[in-house]
Amino acid sequence: MSQEEPHNLPFPSQQEQQKQSPDSPLGAQAGAPSAATLPKAYDPSIIEQRWADYWVREKIFDVPTPDPADPAAGQRKTFTLLLPPPNVTGRLHMGHMLNQTEIDILMRWHRMCGDQTLWVPGTDHAGIATQMMVERQLAGEGTDRKALGREAFTERVWTWKRQYGSAITDQMRRLGASVDWSREFFTMDDRLNVAVTEAFVRLWEQGLIYRGAYIVNWDPVLQSAVSDLEVESEERIGKLYHIRYPFAGATGPFGDTNSIVVATTRPETMLGDVAVAVNPNDARYKHLIGKLLQLPLTKREIPILADDWANPEFGTGAVKVTPAHDPNDFAIGQRHGLPSPSILDKTAHIDLPGSPFHGLDRYVARDRIVALLEGIEVLVQVKDHPMTVPVSQRSGAVIEPRLSDQWFLDVNKPVSSDKPSIAQTAIDAVKAGHIRFTPAMYEKTYMEWMTNIHDWCISRQLWWGHRIPAWYCDNCKQVIVARTAPTACTNCSCKQFTQETDVLDTWFSSGLLPFTVFGWPNASSASNLEPRTSNLTPDLAAFYPTSLLITGFDILFFWVARMTMLSCHFMLDVPMPDGSPRTLADAVPFREVYIHSLVRDANREKMSKTKGNVIDPIEIIQRFGTDAVRFTLASMASPGTDIAFSEARTEGNRAFANKIWNAARFLFMNLDRGRESGYFVKLGDAGAPKFKLPDIAPLETRWIFSRLSTVSAEVDRALTAYRFDEAANAIYQFFWGELCDWYLELAKVRLDFSRDRSSFSPEEEAMFYAITGFTLGAVAHVFESSLRLLSPFMPFITEEIWHALYATNNQSSPAKSIALAHFPRATDFPRDLNVESDVDVLQEFITLTRSARKVAGVSEREVVKVRFGSLEQDEEIVLKNEEIILRMARASSIEATDYPARLPSRSSVLSSGRFDIEIVYERVLTATDLDAERERLTRDLAKYEKGLVAAERQLGNEAFMAKAPAHIVEGLRKQSAETRTLYDKTKAALDALN
Numbered sequence: 001m002s003q004e005e006p007h008n009l010p011f012p013s014q015q016e017q018q019k020q021s022p023d024s025p026l027g028a029q030a031g032a033p034s035a036a037t038l039p040k041a042y043d044p045s046i047i048e049q050r051w052a053d054y055w056v057r058e059k060i061f062d063v064p065t066p067d068p069a070d071p072a073a074g075q076r077k078t079f080t081l082l083l084p085p086p087n088v089t090g091r092l093h094m095g096h097m098l099n100q101t102e103i104d105i106l107m108r109w110h111r112m113c114g115d116q117t118l119w120v121p122g123t124d125h126a127g128i129a130t131q132m133m134v135e136r137q138l139a140g141e142g143t144d145r146k147a148l149g150r151e152a153f154t155e156r157v158w159t160w161k162r163q164y165g166s167a168i169t170d171q172m173r174r175l176g177a178s179v180d181w182s183r184e185f186f187t188m189d190d191r192l193n194v195a196v197t198e199a200f201v202r203l204w205e206q207g208l209i210y211r212g213a214y215i216v217n218w219d220p221v222l223q224s225a226v227s228d229l230e231v232e233s234e235e236r237i238g239k240l241y242h243i244r245y246p247f248a249g250a251t252g253p254f255g256d257t258n259s260i261v262v263a264t265t266r267p268e269t270m271l272g273d274v275a276v277a278v279n280p281n282d283a284r285y286k287h288l289i290g291k292l293l294q295l296p297l298t299k300r301e302i303p304i305l306a307d308d309w310a311n312p313e314f315g316t317g318a319v320k321v322t323p324a325h326d327p328n329d330f331a332i333g334q335r336h337g338l339p340s341p342s343i344l345d346k347t348a349h350i351d352l353p354g355s356p357f358h359g360l361d362r363y364v365a366r367d368r369i370v371a372l373l374e375g376i377e378v379l380v381q382v383k384d385h386p387m388t389v390p391v392s393q394r395s396g397a398v399i400e401p402r403l404s405d406q407w408f409l410d411v412n413k414p415v416s417s418d419k420p421s422i423a424q425t426a427i428d429a430v431k432a433g434h435i436r437f438t439p440a441m442y443e444k445t446y447m448e449w450m451t452n453i454h455d456w457c458i459s460r461q462l463w464w465g466h467r468i469p470a471w472y473c474d475n476c477k478q479v480i481v482a483r484t485a486p487t488a489c490t491n492c493s494c495k496q497f498t499q500e501t502d503v504l505d506t507w508f509s510s511g512l513l514p515f516t517v518f519g520w521p522n523a524s525s526a527s528n529l530e531p532r533t534s535n536l537t538p539d540l541a542a543f544y545p546t547s548l549l550i551t552g553f554d555i556l557f558f559w560v561a562r563m564t565m566l567s568c569h570f571m572l573d574v575p576m577p578d579g580s581p582r583t584l585a586d587a588v589p590f591r592e593v594y595i596h597s598l599v600r601d602a603n604r605e606k607m608s609k610t611k612g613n614v615i616d617p618i619e620i621i622q623r624f625g626t627d628a629v630r631f632t633l634a635s636m637a638s639p640g641t642d643i644a645f646s647e648a649r650t651e652g653n654r655a656f657a658n659k660i661w662n663a664a665r666f667l668f669m670n671l672d673r674g675r676e677s678g679y680f681v682k683l684g685d686a687g688a689p690k691f692k693l694p695d696i697a698p699l700e701t702r703w704i705f706s707r708l709s710t711v712s713a714e715v716d717r718a719l720t721a722y723r724f725d726e727a728a729n730a731i732y733q734f735f736w737g738e739l740c741d742w743y744l745e746l747a748k749v750r751l752d753f754s755r756d757r758s759s760f761s762p763e764e765e766a767m768f769y770a771i772t773g774f775t776l777g778a779v780a781h782v783f784e785s786s787l788r789l790l791s792p793f794m795p796f797i798t799e800e801i802w803h804a805l806y807a808t809n810n811q812s813s814p815a816k817s818i819a820l821a822h823f824p825r826a827t828d829f830p831r832d833l834n835v836e837s838d839v840d841v842l843q844e845f846i847t848l849t850r851s852a853r854k855v856a857g858v859s860e861r862e863v864v865k866v867r868f869g870s871l872e873q874d875e876e877i878v879l880k881n882e883e884i885i886l887r888m889a890r891a892s893s894i895e896a897t898d899y900p901a902r903l904p905s906r907s908s909v910l911s912s913g914r915f916d917i918e919i920v921y922e923r924v925l926t927a928t929d930l931d932a933e934r935e936r937l938t939r940d941l942a943k944y945e946k947g948l949v950a951a952e953r954q955l956g957n958e959a960f961m962a963k964a965p966a967h968i969v970e971g972l973r974k975q976s977a978e979t980r981t982l983y984d985k986t987k988a989a990l991d992a993l994n
Contacts, residue, residue: 038668038804042661044625048796052176060817061111061178063118066542068577079110080118080546082514082590083179084559085187087126088165089133092172094599094645095552097617100177101630102596102637102724103550107178108792109719112823118543119178120517122185123169125161127465127506128222128230128394134160134464150463150501157464161186171618175626176795178819185517187509188466195516196466196509197483199570204481208410208422209458211470211479213340215327216457218402220348221395224461225406227505227558230393240315240385241267241370244378245276248292248301254378260285260293260304261380263315265387266325267373268366270295271352272343273302275321277332280306282317296378297369307332324403340403346461348400362400407459407468407502411565423453425572425584426564434585435564438594438722439640442556449557456562458505465503472498511562514589515571518544541577549590556595563589594722598642599633615645627794628654634793635728656736657797660790663740664801667783668808670751674776677753681777683784683809693830696770699881700746701778703839705829707738708785710836713826715789731790739786742843743779749887750775780809789824841877841914842884848917849889852910855936856919863892865920870896874914911985913978937990944983951976 039046055061081103086096103119111117131145134157138144145153169184185192203209216225242261250258262276273295278285285304292301309332310319323333323340333340345351348362357365373379390399411423420428427450429435430443437443459468470481475494480486488495512520519537545567551560567589576582600606601613621629624647632650636643671681693702711734718727750772757765784805791798795818802818815821822828849866858864866889870878875896878885885894909918954960954972961969 038661038665040665042658042797044627044657044796045622047800048176048626049174051796051799052174055176055178055817055819056173056181058816059182060819061107061117061119062180062182063116065538068538068541076116077114078118078543078547079107079115080543081107081120081548081550082517082546083119083121084549084551084555085122085124085185085510085513086168087129088123088161088168088186089126089129090168092168092175092617094615094617096168097175097629098596098599098633098637098643099550099552100172100175101633102594102722104177104630104795105634105724105727105792106548106550106719108795108819109823111178111819112788112791112821114822116542118180118183120183120185121169121172121177121179121181122187122513122517123165124506124510125186125188125465127460127462127503128224128226130157130161131462131464132222132394145463153463175621178795183517185513187506187513192509192512192516193466195512195520196504197469198521199512199516199566200469200504200508201481201483202570203409206415208413208415209407209481210410211405211407213403213405214408214455214457215324215330215401216404216406217390217392218346218348218400218404219392219395219397220346220400221392221397222462223346225402225404225457225459226392226394226399227457227507231390231399232393233388234391236387236389238265238385238387238389239382240265241382242316242380243267243270243296243373244380245293245296245302245320246378248294250294252377259378260288260318261316262318262320264320265385266366267369268350268357268362269322269325269343270320270369271298271350271355271357271365272322272324272341273300273320274323274333274338274341275302275336276304276318277307277310277321278304278318279308279310279312282310282312284312284317296376297372305332305336307335326401330403342403344400344402348397406457407470407504409456409458409508411453411456415569422565422569423450425568426450426561429564429568429584429588432584434588435590436592438592441640442553442593442595445553446556446561450561453561456505458508459502460505461501462503463501465506466509468500468502468504470500472500474498507558507562510559511566512570514546514563514567515540515544515574520570520574536575536577540574544571545586545588546590548592548594550594550596552598553595560593594639597637597640600642600644602644602646604642604644620647620650624650624654625657625796627657627797630795631656631728631732631793634724635732637724637728639722656732657794659736659740660794660797660801663744663783664805666744667779667805670753670776671780671808673753674751674773679773679776681780681809683780683806683811684814694774696767696774697778698750698771698775699835699838699842700743700884701775702830702832702835704739704743704782705778706832706836707734708782708789708824709826709829709831712789712824712828716825728793731793735786735790739782742839743782745888746884747775747779749884751779780805785824785828788818788821791818791821792823795819838877841874842881844912844914845874845878845917846885846888848910848912848915849885849891849919852917852919853890855910855933856921858919858921860890863890866891866894867897867918867920868894869898869916870914909985909989911982913981916985934990937986941983941986941990944979944986947979948976948983951979 083103084099086092090096107117107119134153135145137160138148138156148156165186172179173181200209217228217231218224219226240263242263244254244259244261246252246254246259260276264270276293278289280286280289288304289306291304293304294300295302304318305321309328310317321329321332321338323330323338324342325344330340332338343350343352344362350357350360350362350365352358357368360368370379370382391397392399410421412421414421419425427447430437430446430450437446469483470479471486472479473489473492473494474496476489476492478489478491480490480497485499486497489497518539520540522535522537549560549563568584568587571587571589572582572584574582574587576586598606599615601615603613605613617629628650631653632646633643635653636645636649674681693705711730714730715727718724718730753772755768757768760768784802787798787802787805791802799818802821803813806813845868852866853864856864866885868875868878878894879896882894885891909916911917951972955969955976
């Protein structure tokens with residue numbers, strides 16, 4: 001490394017380390033760049049925080065706004081992604097961890113592939129959750145928001161946000177998320193406030209927003225409407241009440257001739273009944289349609305009407321109609337022109353002044369009403385009834401359907417005579433393939449919901465959030481929607497106004513994010529905003545539409561669909577960078593949507609605080625390291641399949657990280673030894689190195705480069721298809737199995753710097769130096785390339801080792817971060833399938849020999865003679881690479897036998913489909929040994945016999961043979977032949993023993 005440490009790396013230079021004591025916090029534990037100082041044990045807690053801080057401090061992942069005047073602007077391929085904004089009140093959970101791991105892998109991969117890669121982070125103001133958080137604080141202080149007043153309360157929430165609101169993004173920084181922190185947004189930033197106001201006003205001017213009464217999910221504790229997403233369904237055993245409603249004028253006792261029985265789960269709402277509905281095709285009630293009933297406990301008369309909604313199979317087939325307290329009843333009331341009296345106040349207490357039930361809680365009123373109905377003998381029966389109860393996710397209160405004046409977005413109304421509704425536009429975008437879903441099944445789910453969508457209630461009865469920009473004239477009550485506060489009423493010229501107290505649903509503002517984060521509508525404040533104009537900002541030109549959205553299925557409707565509706569609607573008015581009109585294909589908020597899986601516990605149960613099985617990702621990370629947790633999630637992340645998170649598997653990936661660390665120490669040690677022997681390696685730069693192999697390249701090096709080419713292609717394919725599991729497992733098998741367990745072991749044969757060369761001829765000496773030097777360089781290049789291949793999955797350990805590798809090799813790292821280096825491509829390395837086939841032969845030989853040694857009871861240290869039989873071409877490969885075989889199989893010599901003999905009848909022979917191998921080893925077999933050998937051979941014989949029966953069954957199945965592809969049939973035949981060979985050899989060995 002040069003005298004001046006480059007890039008302000010978070011570990012000191014070699015020169016500085018030499019001056020520091022081992023106990024110095026900047027000494028060996030600081031991530032030292034040599035084999036001597038790289039700690040023996042891998043400890044993620046030492047390196048991760050340093051690199052996380054470094055990435056942020058050095059702005060590694062920041063992407064500046066492109067200069068439109070730059071001729072190169074727009075030429076580079078972009079990959080842009082918006083972080084699903086977590087609630088400002090939140091803390092990371094395993095769902096966040098999975099989501100952010102998958103996003104980060106893709107972002108790092110695209111960045112290393114050369115794309116202009118931008119990941120925009122931010123948080124949502126979480127209206128309900130944040131207001132509840134602060135109200136709890138106030139309650140602890142003996143006060144409440146109403147005592148403070150709206151302005152003071154809002155400032156109190158901002159104070160809370162400034163103090164605690166960065167917790168979840170701080171966790172993201174610690175986990176190394178490769179986001180552009182310079183672009184971090186908060187949904188109530190001034191800039192986004194302007195955009196939200198502008199969007200609302202435009203929709204109002206277009207006639208798509210209206211204010212009206214409708215049934216909403218009402219939380220009686222929050223005293224606000226809540227979205228469907230904020231409502232959880234709980235299965236409970238409730239009660240079904242059968243109540244007699246007597247005909248008008250009838251006198252008791254009441255029976256089937258002078259009354260009708262209705263079934264209800266909520267008898268308290270009968271105080272607001274306006275009708276009883278029956279199905280027009282229900283023969284039991286056809287003759288009663290139009291008759292009047294007398295509502296029990298009151299003297300009101302209500303009609304019996306016919307409506308298809310009434311289900312003859314539910315209860316008695318006759319249902320009470322309470323339009324103000326049930327969405328289906330409200331629809332019936334709309335169809336039949338019925339009144340909608342409300343009987344409950346905002347806190348779910350009876351609101352009927354003069355009634356004996358006035359002021360009672362809904363459940364207290366229910367009990368009292370049921371008792372009175374029983375007293376007048378109209379309660380027919382009460383029975384248990386399983387039911388789904390809607391519960392507020394925020395407060396835990398049972399949701400009360402409530403008729404309330406709210407603001408709505410009419411998603412099904414045509415925008416104009418030549419433009420469809422915003423819902424239809426969002427449907428068309430998916431139908432046309434402008435947005436693609438993975439897994440594909442979610443497209444059907446999206447379409448089913450969008451084709452049945454209702455008007456969107458966008459108002460909430462809160463104080464924290466985007467206040468609706470509407471004012472009411474104090475004189476004539478005219479509603480004025482404007483970008484700024486009005487000065488005079490357009491109807492009566494009055495100058496006194498009262499602003500709407502409601503705020504917007506948080507999904508409204510977050511639904512605008514794909515374009516508002518990039519500057520739409522190109523205004524920093526309301527004062528300089530030109531109404532109904534949308535200029536193309538440089539960021540919109542460069543980064544919109546975003547490339548991908550990764551999110552969970554639970555917000556497919558509530559965020560994904562709403563982003564699609566709002567983005568398509570507004571961005572169709574924004575021109576393209578060349579000034580041409582924007583088409584729907586370029587108005588979509590994202591090109592693709594990947595719906596990730598759910599993280600469950602090890603028993604595949606959904607995590608919940610009630611069950612006590614919630615896994616804290618931070619606690620897991622502290623135990624195993626971020627890289628191990630990330631790799632575990634990635635290796636289990638298959639589209640459409642939930643993840644059963646396993647600590648045992650995470651511990652295994654912690655061992656994988658340790659394996660990488662030890663391999664690095666092995667390489668560093670050999671680089672140091674190589675320099676002492678006069679070998680100097682030059683590593684590549686941060687570009688796309690094309691490694692060419694000289695003629696002297698040994699077989700194992702040709703093989704590892706070919707395998708590196710293959711696995712690079714495999715990872716590229718898997719990530720393109722969002723098969724994180726396949727990509728991670730391909731890297732794991734390559735890095736641990738092929739690179740560490742095979743190549744590095746094979747390379748040790750070549751890297752014997754202390755080998756006695758006194759008997760070498762000058763030509764042999766020159767060849768030894770050439771191959772040794774080449775192998776050292778090849779190992780370094782393969783390892784460095786493998787680090788880049790692994791980097792998106794395990795960014796911390798690869799960053800640490802990558803810089804240390806260059807430092808050990810006395811080179812400055814070619815980039816500020818491995819994340820800015822080139823991602824390995826298949827074309828970067830020479831591929832040779834023949835070489836891969838040859839090494840397969842050697843691996844099978846070595847593996848079988850090792851197994852034969854164990855069977856023969858040979859100790860690990862002892863070298864033995866090996867005899868083998870094989871086909872001629874395989875024999876040639878083995879003998880040609882005898883030096884490798886002797887080293888890897890701990891053999892003193894290898895001897896080939898004539899082929900058809902192949903050592904068929906000895907019990908000491910171990911066979912595969914390709915080889916018969918015998919360990920020539922003098923050992924006196926006891927009776928116990930012979931019994932154990934007979935047992936092994938008998939077990940193998942049964943296995944092969946079972947395989948033969950299965951193969952014969954398939955190959956004898958004419959229907960299967962007629963339909964199966966040729967390569968499948970050929971494979972079965974080959975497998976059957978190999979199994980037959982093994983069966984015959986095993987039987988011969990068993991017969992010899994017997």
